[in-house]
Amino acid sequence: MKKTIFFFLFSLVITGVWAQTSLPTSFTTFSSPLPTGWTYLNNNGGATTYASGSDDLISCRLDGTGEYLQIFFSDVPGVLTYYMKGTATSAPAFTGSFTVEESIDGTTWTTLQNFTSMNSAFTLYTNNVTSTSRYVRFFYTTKVSGSNVALDQVSLTKAVLPIDINVKQGATNIINGGTFSIGTSASTIFNLENLGASGTLNISSSPITGADAANFSVTGMAASVAAAGTSTFTVNFAPTGAIGTKNATLTINSNDPNDPAYVINLIGINGTAATEPTAQATSLNFTNVKSYTFNAAFTAASPAAENYIVLIKRGAPFTSEQPVDATTYLKGQYIGAAQVAYIGNGTSFTPNFIVANTNYYIKVFSFNGPAGFENYLTTNPLSGTTTSSDGNVGTTYSGVSTSSASFVTQLHNKVYPHTQIYYSNYAPNMISNGFESRDTVDAGVSKTAVTCHYTTYNYVYAGAFSWTPSGTLTREHSYCFSWMPASITADSVPYSDLHNLFPVEFTNANAKRSNYPLGVVVTPTFSWNGGKLGLNASGQTCYEPKDSEKGDAARAILYMAICYTGTNGNLWALPSTQDQNVLKLWNQQDPPSNWEIARNDYIAWKQGNRNPFVDSAQYVCYINFSNMTYISNPGGNCASVGISQVENNTSNTVVYPNPTSGNFNVEFTAQKQTNYNVKLIDFTGKLIRNINYTTSIGENKIDVSVSDYPSGIYLLQLSSEGISKSYKIVKN
Incomplete structure (x- = not known):
């Protein structure tokens, strides 16, 4: 996600x-x-x-x-x-x-x-x-x-100087000591500029030196260039000998007092790609392994390579994924099921989009060559594996007992007080340098994506993230600001609580939800990307998030109630319009994903407290959120829900085996012949299976395969006659 x-x-x-x-x-x-x-x-x-x-x-x-x-x-x-x-x-x-x-x-x-x-x-x-x-x-x-x-x-x-030499190729400035790739071009024209205000630039010589100097030559070099004037010269390239990289150095000697010897390092290619490196990097190690991040470092290749490309694969080992020569890759780009996590000459990196309980497979390939002429060493790349941690609950809930009459107070005291992260700092903490963004490639450009919490719409942007000027995403209070006590302002701790804030698309999600309760829409008046606004079965206006987001939203709302109940004499119960039973049901149907577990850990690191309903699905059962009192015997399905249990939400539907190593079955009883749709969605929100099925009266079984996909959490959506049910599928 x-x-x-x-x-x-x-x-x-x-x-x-x-x-x-x-x-x-x-x-x-x-x-x-x-x-x-x-x-x-x-x-x-x-x-x-x-x-x-x-x-x-x-x-x-x-x-x-x-x-x-x-x-x-x-x-x-x-x-x-x-x-x-x-x-x-x-x-x-x-x-x-x-x-x-x-x-x-x-x-x-x-x-x-x-x-x-x-x-x-x-x-x-x-x-x-x-x-x-x-x-x-x-x-x-x-x-x-x-x-x-x-x-x-x-x-x-x-600075404005009397004499000031500058070299350009096209619109690109080539600084003194810089490098320019000729590629395979037989001749390349450069501009020789005098940016000085008054003096004449005089060129005394322009020799080419280096191991492959004989492959290069210069013609048309001017003897002088007037102030504010421009001349041109040509570098010719006629390679001989071995296929691969040819290196030389052009030095333009002049009377410029600041740059008397202007050096340009030239790279030419004989053939289709640069010279292949002879060694891979070594000693890959992982540090700071959390549920939401890890760092990786390695030892540079010897003999040295010019650059490295790092691929990361989530959940499953590498098969045939590797870079192809003379191909320029971008950070965030996929090669098969592996993603480019890093490209450069450094020896450490920190990948993004890390979630809990997941195996991460890494390969590091040495390569030489400029863009379009890369030569990747694909034999025996450096490789390694690390596993992100589970939720870091530790002893957080020591002393909390669901059998205690003071359970509500016990749980509240575990999450309040905490550190305030100001509302204005949400983007720096959670997006720009935080948890909600990830690498992607769009229209051939490396960009960043942030996902809408209600609809899984992906907002893709280049450069820095900003709430303005686009206004596409906004910070959404799951527990609405209008529900909060009148004393709460934009500077108050509850207003900026990270557990309650999510990025949400504005026009079609945030503005539509407004301050309506969350609920099950049976008569939609508006729908967009899985989110719906309309009337529930009682004729009340409500907003219904996409199935995969319902549990997250429910747990955020219920967290606010338990965190702030009793503070400054305020109860913080749910408003009468918000049906707590809907939220409790969604808590069961859409249990915490590995992403939500990681988010809980990340916010705990930032803010100093946890959302207990992410850590334990059963806690919500023991609280009456309409008046924040203790329920001693919840009864029903709620009583049987444990930290890792999920109740099937249709009594005659069975999904097995779950967890699965490859295939699973959906079995159910149909009272009549009808159309049935099965969708399987991965943790990024991508639809990977879409099965249309016509039921038979009586027992039905549908076989679904995830054998070609990595280990992790998947969302199974079953739809028939306008009713949609969701299940969490775990692939080992």
């Missing part, structure tokens, strides 16, 4: 391609990955953004000593501008020390400006950067509890 977290040993590094950026450079919509040359270090693995910035989009969050945002650039710098504010919830807006610094080598730093106080509103600052500096960073020098920093709209200009 929906998921992601990104931190490494409680330290998160977000970076662009590890290389210098040319100037000017700027960045306002803070997201991962950052532009080339930009790096962000988050020491505590927490939120990395604020929901709004100086331009109403998200801003960079710095909230710990030693955290920084850094720019590594190749040109002579000019003026640095940025917006910044302190974010303390009470005056003063900032205490502590925050420094804006510059450096020649990235090791020794000089202060441009030091802050010991800040405004509570975004303020524009300007600094002149020394011409010899090649690094700038925003550094949290000393953190004081309660004070954080929001940084936005950072921009660094290029």
Whole structure:
């Protein structure tokens, strides 16, 4: 369904391609990955953004000593501008020390400006950067509890010089020391620019050196270029010898005082792909294995490879999945049933979309070559397996007894009080650097997906997540704000409780649900993507989420009642319009998935408390949520529901074997001949089986196979004559 977290040993590094950026450079919509040359270090693995910035989009969050945002650039710098504010919830807006610094080598730093106080509103600052500096960073020098920093709209200009050499190929700047792939082109035209304001750029020589220099030549190099002028030259490539990669270095020597030797590393390909690496990475190890995340690291190949592609497969071992030469893959792309989790030259990664109780199979392939000419070493790739943990309940409910008359109070005391995560920080904690988002590919571009809680509609976006300007997704209170006591405001703890908040599509789900109760719609007036608005059997207007989301919504609503009952003298019972029996039934029919178990653990890490109804399905049976009193003998199906049990919701329907290793049967008795539909949906919401069946009077049996699919949780939906029933299927 929906998921992601990104931190490494409680330290998160977000970076662009590890290389210098040319100037000017700027960045306002803070997201991962950052532009080339930009790096962000988050020491505590927490939120990395604020929901709004100086331009109403998200801003960079710095909230710990030693955290920084850094720019590594190749040109002579000019003026640095940025917006910044302190974010303390009470005056003063900032205490502590925050420094804006510059450096020649990235090791020794000089202060441009030091802050010991800040405004509570975004303020524009300007600094002149020394011409010899090649690094700038925003550094949290000393953190004081309660004070954080929001940084936005950072921009660094290029200095105006008398003579200033620059090389471009098409619209692409090639920085001094940069690399350009010729590919298989026999000739490639480059632009030689003089960006200087007054002096003439004089070229003294342009030799090509390196192991494969004889395969390259330069023609048309100008002797001089006037101020603000442009000339062209051509690099010719005529490969000989072995098939594969050809490397050479072009050096343009000139009278530019800052870049007297302008170096371009050239890569050419003889054939269809680069030279294959000779070794794979070694020693794959897993750390910080939780129900919602894990970190992985390995030792680089020796001899070294240029890059690595990491594939992850959920629930089942690899079969034939492997990359194909001369094919460029994107993070989030699928190769068969395996997904690309990482591409780059680093030796550590943290995959997203991790859920509880699941086996994760990893393969790491070395490869060489630029885009379109990759050569993957597919023999004996580094491989490993780890299993995400089960829900981390531990001793949380020690002392809680369903046979005790004080059960309601006991359970309440286990979940209240807790840490408040402010409503405005939902996206930074749960989406931008959190749990609700995952990698995907859309129209040939790596993007991110977030799933609507009521309908499983997937909102796909590029770059940074923002509630605005699109407004497609909103934060939905499962337990409606209008149901809460009048004293509750947007700053109150219950308003921002993460257990109660989910991303929900606005127009067709959130706005339609409004503050109506959840229920079973028998006369729909509106339906969209599995969610329905309409009248229940009593003629009351209600909203019905998609079957796969009903249990999640029910447990969130019931959690709010038990968490806040009795606080400030308020009962927090369900409103009279909300039928608790519907919620209790959905709690049985749609038990916690591995995703919901992982979400519970993740929020417990963030907020410091758990949803007890995710941890135990039986707890809801012992509470009358209309007045928050204890039920000593629930009776009926509710009494028999245990933590891992699910009652079949049709008395004459049997699904077996469940769990299954491959096939299972659906058996039932039909009183008449009718049309029957069987749908099987995987944990991502993808329909994998759709069977139409005409029943016979009497006993019926339908055979359903999941042998071609990985281990995990599946949703079985049975529909006939407008009635739909759901079952959880477990494949071992």
